[in-house]
Amino acid sequence: MKLAALLLVLIATVPALRAQAPVTASPGTGAFPALMEADPGLPTHIVYRPKDLSTLGATRLPIVVWGNGACVNVGNAFRHFLTEIASHGYLAIAIGPMGPERNVAPATAAPPALPPRPQATGTAPALPRAATTASQLIDALNWAVAENIRAGSRYFGKLDTTKVAAMGMSCGGLQAIDAAHDPRVTTLGVWNSGVIAGGPDARVIAGADATKESLKTLRVPAIYITGDASDIAYPNAEDDFARLNHIPVFRAWLEKMGHSGTYSEPNGGAFGKVAVAWLQWRLRNDAHAARMFVGKDCGLCAMPGWHVQKKLID
Numbered sequence: 001m002k003l004a005a006l007l008l009v010l011i012a013t014v015p016a017l018r019a020q021a022p023v024t025a026s027p028g029t030g031a032f033p034a035l036m037e038a039d040p041g042l043p044t045h046i047v048y049r050p051k052d053l054s055t056l057g058a059t060r061l062p063i064v065v066w067g068n069g070a071c072v073n074v075g076n077a078f079r080h081f082l083t084e085i086a087s088h089g090y091l092a093i094a095i096g097p098m099g100p101e102r103n104v105a106p107a108t109a110a111p112p113a114l115p116p117r118p119q120a121t122g123t124a125p126a127l128p129r130a131a132t133t134a135s136q137l138i139d140a141l142n143w144a145v146a147e148n149i150r151a152g153s154r155y156f157g158k159l160d161t162t163k164v165a166a167m168g169m170s171c172g173g174l175q176a177i178d179a180a181h182d183p184r185v186t187t188l189g190v191w192n193s194g195v196i197a198g199g200p201d202a203r204v205i206a207g208a209d210a211t212k213e214s215l216k217t218l219r220v221p222a223i224y225i226t227g228d229a230s231d232i233a234y235p236n237a238e239d240d241f242a243r244l245n246h247i248p249v250f251r252a253w254l255e256k257m258g259h260s261g262t263y264s265e266p267n268g269g270a271f272g273k274v275a276v277a278w279l280q281w282r283l284r285n286d287a288h289a290a291r292m293f294v295g296k297d298c299g300l301c302a303m304p305g306w307h308v309q310k311k312l313i314d
Contacts, residue, residue: 028087046075067172074099081268133207194236227257
């Protein structure tokens with residue numbers, strides 16, 4: 001694959017994260033209507049949480065740290081998807097402060113122009129450096145863990161810091177792979193993403209130590225979700241899945257779906273449903289949610305348009 005095409009897995013969503021008429025805000029479909037907010041204690045990120053923490057009772061919130069597509073430093077870019085997750089009783093934290101109202105472009109959006117070709121001299125254009133880094137996912141986790149034990153914090157004693165998901169889309173998926181090596185992370189979500197074999201240095205263009213070699217040291221269950229073969233990340237996710245033989249890994253792709261996924265649809269669309277089910281299973285041991293992934297006739301296996309592969313799941 002040419003360098004320009006390889007770069008698209010990381011930068012394709014930059015032009016696609018264009019301003020749009022906002023989709024009607026929803027508090028999510030879960031038992032805990034959620035909100036998105038800028039917390040002064042973590043000004044570099046945006047927080048998604050149940051609106052009324054007093055209604056949690058004995059429920060403690062697992063933690064989800066999220067890396068954005070294109071590594072954009074805009075914490076509200078995936079607000080529909082992340083609000084839906086939070087409404088099911090999670091604290092989700094996205095990299096970046098609040099930015100202009102933006103949504104991930106629909107899958108039908110035209111692809112952006114490719115980077116310029118190398119000059120006749122053979123000098124390649126400089127690789128774009130990521131605006132965010134995997135370390136910011138760890139910053140988010142450190143903050144949440146500290147808030148859970150800080151007297152006076154709204155989250156005091158309300159978080160389950162033993163249940164943590166590192167997740168991200170496209171470039172953010174590479175950041176999540178890096179962050180998943182933190183011993184506190186208990187599951188990994190790689191959305192429209194995968195390590196690029198023989199491609200540009202992910203430390204530069206994704207701010208992440210994510211290589212095919214680093215896949216060997218992953219130790220937590222992982223889910224890889226993409227669009228169909230038109231999704232620039234599809235071959236990378238397929239190759240990661242082929243290499244991952246030592247951890248439980250669930251791989252699925254959706255027909256007629258491109259790189260931008262369903263994140264900007266109300267409640268995150270189809271991808272939002274899959275994300276919630278995975279988190280409920282892996283972070284809450286929810287047997288009903290597990291049915292979407294476990295068994296020959298798993299829920300997602302039977303859904304029209306979805307194609308599923310699994311290792312160490314059943």
